[in-house]
Amino acid sequence: MASPSSLTPPPVPPELHVTNRETLLNSLRRHLSESSRPLYGFVLLQGGEEQNRYDTDHTELFRQESYFAYLFGVREPGFYGAIDIATGKSVLFAPRLPAEYAVWLGEIEPLSYFKERYMVSMVHYTDEIATVLHDEYKGSGKPVLFLLHGINTDSDLFSKPAEFQGIDKFDTDLTTLHPVLSECRVIKSDPELALIQFANDISSEAHVEVMRKIRVGMYEYQLESMFLHHTYMYGGCRHCSYTCICATGDNSAVLHYGHAAAPNDRILEDGDLALLDMGAEYNFYGSDITCSYPVNGKFTPDQALIYNAVLDAHNAVISTMKPGVSWLGMHKLAEKVILESLKRGRILVGNVDDMMVKRLGAVFMPHGLGHLLGIDTHDTGGYPKGTERSKEPGLKSLRTTRELQEGMVITVEPGCYFIDALLVPAMGNSNTTKFFNHEAVSRFKGFGGVRIESDVLVMANGCKNMTNVPREISEIEAVMAGAPWPLDK
């Protein structure tokens, strides 16, 4: 039997994180120079720690904190990491493990193991942070520690500044590091792109696998299981970028379906649309891909109408993306293409520009067009200091409104959903009721929705779609009927 995968997990170059540290160092030095501050002190980050589930001794599978992963690539819990701004030297601080660790959890690696594995200048124990940093310090006065403290504009949560015994022997700066480091993560280096590409390759392949095996009568979670298995078995991806959304029928209108209270547990029915939003993570770097298609393998005319409206928006955006283009503008472009299609399909009536003014796009696509992607699925840097979210429907859900820059990876994920909670008020509102062909809309009761999501790299003269799954209706129907992917020409 042919292997169900043509892929092999690529080696991860530890230089990737060395480069990330250099990127930060250059950026931080430039920033300090511009404000005439001395180029002394240390960046200090505290890595993540293993967590127990409530009071039990069930330990959750550890995943490194994302900023720490970016700078140091450390997979083990309980570390700290520092970068000397004056010399560029990097230091890891490893937890001092008790002797019985060797019996229960594995060999206790010598410090040299971490030095080599993570390509840092030196490694000490976490109880030596104060001493080591004082010894290394060549400036005058108390050494300054640049700690990570700032808000995540997607969660509104704050990062946790490093804490350790002896921190009182240092001055601490809580404001400088976060915006600089967040910004570093926005532009991806080539080795980072290689990992995101692999996460895309294995996830694309897994989506095709699910497309081939989906059947009426299955549970939604079986699609999730197939996806997870493919990406782990053949891609070595132990983590997903996010909880799989395997929404069928009406569930496909629930944007973040799949969580514990809506756990992918519906049985697939003939005539359902499936909206599958699933992406694997490889060595910290993620992917985020959505495919939508009929469970039975053949689009109905109504399904084709909505699907093509979204696909046209997806393609229009990708054809336009290049450095300098505004993401807010791309969102509006997608809205407009979708509204035009709905008008052509006689679901909407009237002037599309008027609809745009009344924000009708947000009734059908309440979420943002896409978000930066990297170590976090909703990656940092969406709203740098001084920029603000729109308050308008749809636009306020955008996770970024920036101008595109070369090296950004951003998802393009237009959608069109029939959500009663939004449609009923809009159709009843005297300002917008006239745009709806009420009879036609009623045909879509219980239809759910369509989303098409690809991960796109902004390049010097345009962009590159890193996702490779069947998108045209003819392609999807062919693959679901057994054709190979990519299709033979």
Place this chain on the structure above:
Amino acid sequence: MASPSSLTPPPVPPELHVTNRETLLNSLRRHLSESSRPLYGFVLLQGGEEQNRYDTDHTELFRQESYFAYLFGVREPGFYGAIDIATGKSVLFAPRLPAEYAVWLGEIEPLSYFKERYMVSMVHYTDEIATVLHDEYKGSGKPVLFLLHGINTDSDLFSKPAEFQGIDKFDTDLTTLHPVLSECRVIKSDPELALIQFANDISSEAHVEVMRKIRVGMYEYQLESMFLHHTYMYGGCRHCSYTCICATGDNSAVLHYGHAAAPNDRILEDGDLALLDMGAEYNFYGSDITCSYPVNGKFTPDQALIYNAVLDAHNAVISTMKPGVSWLGMHKLAEKVILESLKRGRILVGNVDDMMVKRLGAVFMPHGLGHLLGIDTHDTGGYPKGTERSKEPGLKSLRTTRELQEGMVITVEPGCYFIDALLVPAMGNSNTTKFFNHEAVSRFKGFGGVRIESDVLVMANGCKNMTNVPREISEIEAVMAGAPWPLDK
């Protein structure tokens, strides 16, 4: 093609949690009566909340807190639950969800949905706790809330007593509930046993599936992926009882291998032993199963020697288990059987009783023989108030030393490992060096270890092994060579 599974996820009777609440109520009332306290007040528990990963908006897949799951079976986050000690009425308090929840996360269920689904007397919102409980209270004075506060003897962590706005209008009792509720969980009801049995059935089947597909050249994590896929795809098990331990070669001597710092990433070699400790969870109830066998499907004489030593211990314990038997005694029985086998195999020399006195068993089996199993893999009640852990090697690792009682489910998991960190000191120690055939032991350098783990129900006149996997060497070799399981007679 025949389906790879003969199983179907069973429906979960909501009465299960009704029964659990009755069990607690009876036990708590008895306890209060015995100390001449009034039968008034409320048990109040706070369910688990969804967690973000660090500062990001990555939400971890929610799993209900175990005590709350036991009493209420609620799969959604953010709930509270109360039981009225006077009337036995049960109340759930649901979070008041914002309107936009419907767009992003799914339909907002009416309170009646939860009342029916979880078979409670009434459902209110979490901002109504103080009012509702005051209204329901029929006693005199301030109502007493029995809150959950106590130590988990496996993790040494404390459960979190419920907190809510208005708690100052109540008296709180932090000491009564925890020991009573922990003890309720020790004896399993028939509906609980049915879930543990299903978790065992699907996990046993998945172990057999892995046994059939394991090949030299695979990565350890591919075994994990196959197991997870089988239990989710065919058993609907979204959660595992614990992180899979897929240890091969030398790794099989690391008792809790498989975590993030030792992530099942070795390539399987010809001649390796595999030690696979994996168990699925079904509707909160777990399983915990270990199979050990050669990757290439054929035991060498040395592998057979150690394997049979452990299997004999496993079988000797199961033949002896019944109510009234001491678990500490079972641990020592297992040790003795293993030491006798090692002596017969000329790895040890001398008097086995002397070896027992010198705690030599703990050199080869540093962990406890087994632990209570239920909603937690290491389930509550191992050391009730007033009981203490042994300080002796091996025995101190026991998660319980209780007498067996009908209705307990406990794992039987003897093991025999060649761990340098334990062997080198014991062989060098003047008290124990004489017991070792040093030349023979050296043959086992890098051998790893063997563990055999089954989940066993204590019954009135003996016990029942709920796990069903090939255990005899002949059975394992037959199944790995393609025979069906169970074997045709």
